[in-house]
Amino acid sequence: MRKISFILNGEKRSVYVEPNDLLLDVLRDKLGDKTPKYGCGRGDCGTCTVLLNGKSVRSCLILAVEVDGQEITTLEGISKGGLTELQKYFLKHNSFQCGFCAPGMIVTLEEFLKKNPKPDEEEVKEAISGNLCRCTGYVPIIRAVMDYVKNK
Amino acid sequence: MSGVISHEFEYLKPKNLDELVDFLTQYKTKAKILSGGTDLIVRIKDGFESPEVLIDIKGIGELKELKFNGNSLFIGASVTFNELIDSEVVRERYPLLWEASKSVASTAIRNRATLVGNICSAVPSLDSGPALLDYEAEVILKSRNGERKVNINEFFLGPRKTVLKEDEFVYGVLIPFINRKNGSAYVKLGRYNGEDLAQVGIGILVVEGKEYRVAHCAVGPVAARARKVEQLLNGKDLNDSLIEEAKKLIVEEISPITDIRATKEYRIHMAKIMLERGLKAAVDRLNGKGPKYGERLI
Ligand SMILES: Cc1cc2nc3c(=O)[nH]c(=O)nc-3n(C[C@H](O)[C@H](O)[C@H](O)COP(=O)(O)OP(=O)(O)OC[C@H]3O[C@@H](n4cnc5c(N)ncnc54)[C@H](O)[C@@H]3O)c2cc1C
Ligand code: FES
Ligand code: FES
Numbered sequence: 001m002r003k004i005s006f007i008l009n010g011e012k013r014s015v016y017v018e019p020n021d022l023l024l025d026v027l028r029d030k031l032g033d034k035t036p037k038y039g040c041g042r043g044d045c046g047t048c049t050v051l052l053n054g055k056s057v058r059s060c061l062i063l064a065v066e067v068d069g070q071e072i073t074t075l076e077g078i079s080k081g082g083l084t085e086l087q088k089y090f091l092k093h094n095s096f097q098c099g100f101c102a103p104g105m106i107v108t109l110e111e112f113l114k115k116n117p118k119p120d121e122e123e124v125k126e127a128i129s130g131n132l133c134r135c136t137g138y139v140p141i142i143r144a145v146m147d148y149v150k151n152k
Numbered sequence: 153m154s155g156v157i158s159h160e161f162e163y164l165k166p167k168n169l170d171e172l173v174d175f176l177t178q179y180k181t182k183a184k185i186l187s188g189g190t191d192l193i194v195r196i197k198d199g200f201e202s203p204e205v206l207i208d209i210k211g212i213g214e215l216k217e218l219k220f221n222g223n224s225l226f227i228g229a230s231v232t233f234n235e236l237i238d239s240e241v242v243r244e245r246y247p248l249l250w251e252a253s254k255s256v257a258s259t260a261i262r263n264r265a266t267l268v269g270n271i272c273s274a275v276p277s278l279d280s281g282p283a284l285l286d287y288e289a290e291v292i293l294k295s296r297n298g299e300r301k302v303n304i305n306e307f308f309l310g311p312r313k314t315v316l317k318e319d320e321f322v323y324g325v326l327i328p329f330i331n332r333k334n335g336s337a338y339v340k341l342g343r344y345n346g347e348d349l350a351q352v353g354i355g356i357l358v359v360e361g362k363e364y365r366v367a368h369c370a371v372g373p374v375a376a377r378a379r380k381v382e383q384l385l386n387g388k389d390l391n392d393s394l395i396e397e398a399k400k401l402i403v404e405e406i407s408p409i410t411d412i413r414a415t416k417e418y419r420i421h422m423a424k425i426m427l428e429r430g431l432k433a434a435v436d437r438l439n440g441k442g443p444k445y446g447e448r449l450i
Contacts, residue, residue: 019163019206022155022193041155042194049260055234056260060155061193063186065163066208108260130258 004068008033009077017064024048024059027074035075035103039132046131049104050074056111075103078110086113086148093144097135104131105141113149121146157197165208169294172212172321177296179205180318186210187230188264190257191273215324220245228324233262233270245329247437247445248336248357252283254446255340255350268322271307274314274374275349281308281375282355283338285367289327295320308374333360335438339426339449343413351414352422356430358438362387366427371406371419378405381427390435398431399424426450 005014008031015030027033027050039045041060048060051073078084083091086109096102105128112119112127119127124145125138133141163186166172175183184203186192187210195201209215215230220241227236233253236242243250256262256270256279270280271291289304296319304325307314316322336357340350353369364385369375381401388394408419429449436442443449 018160020157020160022157025156038155041197043190043257043261046258046260052263055263057263058190058260061189061264063163063189063193063206066186066189066210112259127259130260 002065004065006067006069007071009073009080015064019063019065021064022060023050023062023064023067023072026064027059027072033074033076036107037100037103039100039104044132045101046104046108046128047101049107049131051107051111054111054114056108073107073110075107078106085152086110086145089144089148090141093140093147095136095140095144101131101133101135105133109145117152118149119145124149155197157193159196159199159202161196161203162205163208164205165211167211169212169214172207172209173294173296173319175205175207176319176321179207183207185272185321187266187269187272188232190261190265191269191275209321217324218242220329223329225327225329226324227267227327229268229322230266231268231324233265233267234259236267237262243445246283246287246327248286248338248355249280249283249327251336251445252279252338252340252353252355255279255338255342255353268325271304271325272314272316272322274308274312276311276373276375277349277351277353277370278375279338279340279350279353279369281369282353282367283336284325284327285375285377286336286355286357286365287327287330289325291325292323293317293320294323299323301326305377308376310373330357330359333438334358335434335436335442337430337433337437337449339430339433341414341422341426341450349413352408352419352426354423354426354430356427356434358431358434360438362389364431366402366431368402368406368423371408371423373407376405378402380405385431390431395428395431399427402427422450 001016037047039047043058043061050059053071183205186206186208215228217228218231219226233256236253267280270278284304290301291307339354341352350370355367357365366378366381381398408416410416433442
């Protein structure tokens with residue numbers, strides 16, 4: 001066991017972890033933040049995506065010890081002040097059925113739209129190409145993002 | 153069940169190169185270097201690797217360097233694919249590397265995955281392979297006994313095998329700058345956009361003066377140059393009959409296998425088509441025409 005400290009959604013948190021503890025498990029089980037989801041555990045599906053120092057990463061492929069002293073933002077942090085505008089567009093367009101992929105999608109888009117606030121549809125597709133959705137066929141998700149971008 | 157790692161190991165994070173060298177000398181094969189972890193963590197989860205010690209190199213400032221000095225580009229071991237994509241020097245002076253980097257997985261993987269981790273994992277399908285081979289990159293290896301440089305064309309020994317010795321690490325990669333007009337193309341066949349490894353990858357570099365460099369990945373045990381194809385093409389203008397001859401020759405140079413991702417026959421068929429499209433795109437780009445870099449050719 002060793003103690004690590006990092007900023008989680010703007011607050012300093014300290015926690016005891018083993019070297020082989022994954023960031024995803026520590027966030028969910030030790031720190032109670034259930035927004036990153038466990039899907040494939042091997043980087044393929046994107047449901048566990050969080051921001052590490054502002055950049056999207058797969059929390060299922062990162063050891064908790066690696067983020068000692070770093071800054072982590074999850075969907076919990078992104079929507080701290082209530083639903084974000086983008087989330088409202090997801091609701092408007094029914095961009096989920098089971099909703100399992102949504103946290104990863106929103107976190108991924110958070111980084112992407114900051115870098116590229118006026119993307120075209122192709123760029124949006126590329127941005128979420130690493131996030132799998134088993135239910136919607138992506139059409140309503142892309143529609144929501146394009147509508148959001150148009151009205152911003 | 154979540155994605156826990158049942159294997160236990162010690163985690164070390166050296167602050168500088170001396171500490172890293174000390175750890176490697178001490179632990180040798182018991183240790184594995186942890187860079188982005190996008191390959192290693194999956195391997196540990198799957199039980200293919202069970203190191204006693206993980207040495208995280210992300211605390212060493214020197215390894216984060218990405219520097220161009222007019223003659224060559226140095227890519228430190230901790231430089232990620234997204235850092236390469238975001239670099240103006242890479243986009244403008246090494247477009248083949250830029251295009252290949254864009255083809256790797258998705259943003260969230262590329263925010264962690266490093267080019268050096270890619271060559272050290274040495275899978276046959278590594279996307280950085282063809283570009284580095286065409287550019288004749290040099291790999292800088294370091295250990296307690298000093299430094300040596302190995303041409304990337306001699307770096308890979310087999311699937312997941314490289315010339316790296318047990319107490320050595322890759323410090324970085326040095327890519328010479330080609331100071332003549334050139335055009336290039338990386339053509340990657342994957343099953344779907346995002347996250348997929350190459351079923352076939354072909355990297356082409358055409359330098360003014362009719363010099364052709366052709367390399368492939370995922371269609372042999374290691375990524376390699378297609379020397380016979382190059383010999384055929386060198387000194388000649390590209391035309392349809394030459395392309396037909398080249399397509400016949402590439403078949404002799406590759407030895408694809410059938411696996412869960414594609415059959416051998418499909419790979420051979422696609423390698424020919426991709427060679428054709430890549431050659432045309434590279435020559436067009438050399439002449440200031442052709443598709444933009446980053447645009448998919450297949
Ligand atoms: C979902 C997903 C999609 C992927 N898609 C692609 C793809 O499209 N194309 C592709 O080519 N790859 C892909 N990969 C594989 C992987 O992301 C790449 O190979 C990546 O470049 C590895 O870099 P890393 O920094 O994460 O390496 P790590 O996982 O940290 O290390 C990989 C190996 O290299 C060793 N190593 C790392 N750095 C050094 C060093 N400096 N000296 C000596 N040894 C070292 C490690 O010990 C380990 O054995 C994918 C992986 C995932 C999980
Ligand atoms: S759970 Fe991390 S990418 Fe699927
Ligand atoms: S809505 Fe179910 S996975 Fe996307």
